[in-house]
Amino acid sequence: MDPGKVLILNQTFEAFQVCSARRAVILLFMGKAERVEDTSRVLRSPSTSFVLPSVIRLQRFVRRPVQPSIAFNKKNILKRDAHTCQYCGRNGGERMTIDHVIPKSLGGRTVWENVVSACRPCNLKKGNKPLGEAGMHLLRRPNKPLSAFYLGILAHAAQRCESWSKYLPVEADGHALMGGR
Numbered sequence: 007m008d009p010g011k012v013l014i015l016n017q018t019f020e021a022f023q024v025c026s027a028r029r030a031v032i033l034l035f036m037g038k039a040e041r042v043e044d045t046s047r048v049l050r051s052p053s054t055s056f057v058l059p060s061v062i063r064l065q066r067f068v069r070r071p072v073q074p075s076i077a078f079n080k081k082n083i084l085k086r087d088a089h090t091c092q093y094c095g096r097n098g099g100e101r102m103t104i105d106h107v108i109p110k111s112l113g114g115r116t117v118w119e120n121v122v123s124a125c126r127p128c129n130l131k132k133g134n135k136p137l138g139e140a141g142m143h144l145l146r147r148p149n150k151p152l153s154a155f156y157l158g159i160l161a162h163a164a165q166r167c168e169s170w171s172k173y174l175p176v177e178a179d180g181h182a183l184m185g186g187r
Contacts, residue, residue, distance in 0.1 A: 012059055013170045015042065017067040021173050027058050039064050043169040060169045076151055078116075080104050084123050086151050092122035093132065093142050103129045107144065112136065118150035 012030035016022040025033075031049065033039040043061035050056075076082060083104050090097050093105075105124040108114030111134055122144065124132070132140045 010045070010047065010058065013061045013173060014039070015061060015063040015173055017064050019063065019173065021170075022064065022068065022070075030059050030062050031056065033062060033064075034059065037065065042173075061173060078118060082151070083118075083121055086118075087123040087146075087148075090123065090145075091125040091128050092145050092148070093124055093128040095145055096125045096128075098123075098125045101126070105129045105132060107148065108136065109134045119148055122148045 010027045011024050012027055014022045014025055014030070014033075027047075027049075030039070034041060039062040041059045041061075042063050043059065044057045045060045047058040048055050049058055084102055087102075088097075089099050089102055091102065102123045103126055104121050105128075106114045106116065107120050107122060110116070114120050128142070132142055137143060
């Protein structure tokens with residue numbers, strides 16, 4: 007079966023988690039979920055064909071456990087930014103670095119709102135300068151993830167369909183663009 011990912015919504019249409027296409031099909035056949043959005047991919051067997059879902063919704067409400075605060079570390083910064091350079095848009099996987107938007111030497115703090123993932127060439131180009139002086143700009147405004155659940159969903163950002171975006175808060179769906187709101 008296709009290894010694609012499917013967004014699961016809680017009964018209230020809130021993004022709940024991401025699962026494999028196989029798991030989504032099982033939830034649909036068992037009547038535990040309903041399809042909300044489909045992909046163009048079709049699963050075929052000798053007797054039937056089945057359009058693979060992109061988004062499904064659980065039939066029953068599932069309570070989430072109370073989440074502890076999200077740890078501020080490089081791994082979670084990279085997850086939040088989908089392992090993508092926030093200056094040039096290059097996807098660098100695990101070889102990404104993190105960069106302070108306002109350099110520490112100029113009073114920048116090490117907080118979610120001031121740290122982004124960056125590829126090595128952009129990090130070297132920016133160096134210890136403010137964005138304007140370096141002639142660079144951010145693709146997305148950095149912010150603290152809403153919860154560990156959304157951070158988990160963002161980890162699949164590179165593979166998700168555009169059909170997911172209407173079910174994710176602005177902060178989880180690639181963040182607001184600089185100069186946006």
